Amino acid sequence: MKTKIALLILFISGSMFAQEQKMTAAEIAQFKEDVNVVAKKIKTLSTDFVQYKHLDFLSKDIETSGKMIFKEPALLQWQYKKPYHYSITFKNGKILINDEGKKSAVDIGNSKIFARINKLIVGSVSGNMFDDKEFTISYFKLKGQNLAKFIPKDAMLKKYIKQIELTFDKEEATVVQVKLLESSEDYTRIVLKNKVINAKIDDSVFTN
Amino acid sequence: MQKSTIQFLLINCFLAIVLISCGSVTKNFTPKKLDKTFYTVPYFADSKTDYVYKTNISVYGNEISGIFIAKKINDTTHRIVFTTEFGNKLMDFEISDNEFKVNSIVSELDRKILINTLKEDFRLLLKKEYLIQEQFENESADIYKSADGKRDNYIFISKKDQKLEKILLSSKTKEKFTLLFNSENNIFAEKIQIIHQNIKLKIELNYFKSE
Numbered sequence: 418m419k420t421k422i423a424l425l426i427l428f429i430s431g432s433m434f435a436q437e438q439k440m441t442a443a444e445i446a447q448f449k450e451d452v453n454v455v456a457k458k459i460k461t462l463s464t465d466f467v468q469y470k471h472l473d474f475l476s477k478d479i480e481t482s483g484k485m486i487f488k489e490p491a492l493l494q495w496q497y498k499k500p501y502h503y504s505i506t507f508k509n510g511k512i513l514i515n516d517e518g519k520k521s522a523v524d525i526g527n528s529k530i531f532a533r534i535n536k537l538i539v540g541s542v543s544g545n546m547f548d549d550k551e552f553t554i555s556y557f558k559l560k561g562q563n564l565a566k567f568i569p570k571d572a573m574l575k576k577y578i579k580q581i582e583l584t585f586d587k588e589e590a591t592v593v594q595v596k597l598l599e600s601s602e603d604y605t606r607i608v609l610k611n612k613v614i615n616a617k618i619d620d621s622v623f624t625n
Numbered sequence: 626m627q628k629s630t631i632q633f634l635l636i637n638c639f640l641a642i643v644l645i646s647c648g649s650v651t652k653n654f655t656p657k658k659l660d661k662t663f664y665t666v667p668y669f670a671d672s673k674t675d676y677v678y679k680t681n682i683s684v685y686g687n688e689i690s691g692i693f694i695a696k697k698i699n700d701t702t703h704r705i706v707f708t709t710e711f712g713n714k715l716m717d718f719e720i721s722d723n724e725f726k727v728n729s730i731v732s733e734l735d736r737k738i739l740i741n742t743l744k745e746d747f748r749l750l751l752k753k754e755y756l757i758q759e760q761f762e763n764e765s766a767d768i769y770k771s772a773d774g775k776r777d778n779y780i781f782i783s784k785k786d787q788k789l790e791k792i793l794l795s796s797k798t799k800e801k802f803t804l805l806f807n808s809e810n811n812i813f814a815e816k817i818q819i820i821h822q823n824i825k826l827k828i829e830l831n832y833f834k835s836e
Binding site: 468470472474475476477479481495497500501503505514516519521576577597599603605 | 673
């Protein structure tokens with residue numbers, strides 16, 4: 418009986434480990450190539466998202482959802498539609514906020530940290546952020562998906578984000594999930610769906 | 626004789642002024658016979674509920690928004706977290722009647738005066754029980770007075786539907802800050818406002834349902 422249980426445990430844990438398998442060097446090169454080819458073609462991108470905020474002490478994740486719109490080279494907007502209306506737009510060195518109709522703007526000018534965050538958000542959605550100077554990156558295979566884990570090297574950035582995990586659809590080589598880890602217990606998980614690439618998006622969308 | 630009369634009048638006048646200013650918080654209240662010796666606050670009391678609110682903080686003309694989360698983690702203590710809409714954690718506290726612990730706070734907000742103010746606000750917001758020493762009423766509410774160290778708390782229960790609608794923290798002479806509650810069922814407050822009278826700080830919490 419004991420051996421049976423031991424075997425069962427071994428089997429379960431074995432299959433759990435099998436879910437996340439390290440890529441070989443050749444696989445990494447191929448994967449990066451695939452993602453970069455797709456990311457380079459992206460001129461505009463819009464996608465629905467559901468954000469799950471996980472805090473260890475809560476009984477349920479906090480769920481918010483909305484739409485994200487990106488236009489090259491650096492126009493970006495997150496619109497939260499449920500359960501409240503809140504949008505944040507990154508545009509020409511400014512952050513424009515619309516909080517339930519209450520509008521405000523923050524001039525971020527040449528703020529390096531915000532330039533970084535902007536690059537990071539665009540990078541995480543397009544998938545093109547394989548920058549070994551900025552991150553220590555590790556690569557894994559999942560069933561039908563690829564996973565890249567980024568650990569910031571910059572101490573300033575590391576204070577806010579311990580690790581970023583991007584999950585890619587294997588076929589399309591695009592990001593389907595972004596996970597931002599603050600600590601081992603607390604994270605934000607953003608699931609992207611209904612992605613539309615290169616539809617015409619007017620600049621006027623990017624306002625508050 | 627005349628001198629002492631003047632003195633007496635002066636002292637009387639002085640006393641009268643002190644008494645009037647002392648009584649400024651309660652000057653529009655009518656004293657009433659005590660009908661209970663303690664009051665238990667119904668809000669934030671359930672350890673199974675995640676209390677999640679969209680939050681707007683207005684401080685000296687600046688607006689900060691985010692998400693306020695409170696959870697009762699044991700009999701005496703609540704955990705409080707404030708995040709941005711994106712989910713980044715800005716503050717993380719544990720608070721009870723006697724204890725206060727900062728689990729984390731971003732360096733931009735790590736100011737003693739801010740932390741102490743929020744500590745006072747949240748402690749009153751999450752306080753469970755008040756011992757009552759005096760009772761008053763006005764047109765719309767029964768008002769219970771509870772001593773809190775050198776200060777007093779005034780708890781306003783609406784006469785119409787017996788809901789907790791306001792808690793006022795006051796020194797002997799001056800109002801410090803007020804909590805306003807809107808609640809459908811008197812178990813859960815959908816909207817809460819924390820309004821300071823002596824500094825330009827207002828915190829508004831609006832409950833949101835995760836879908």
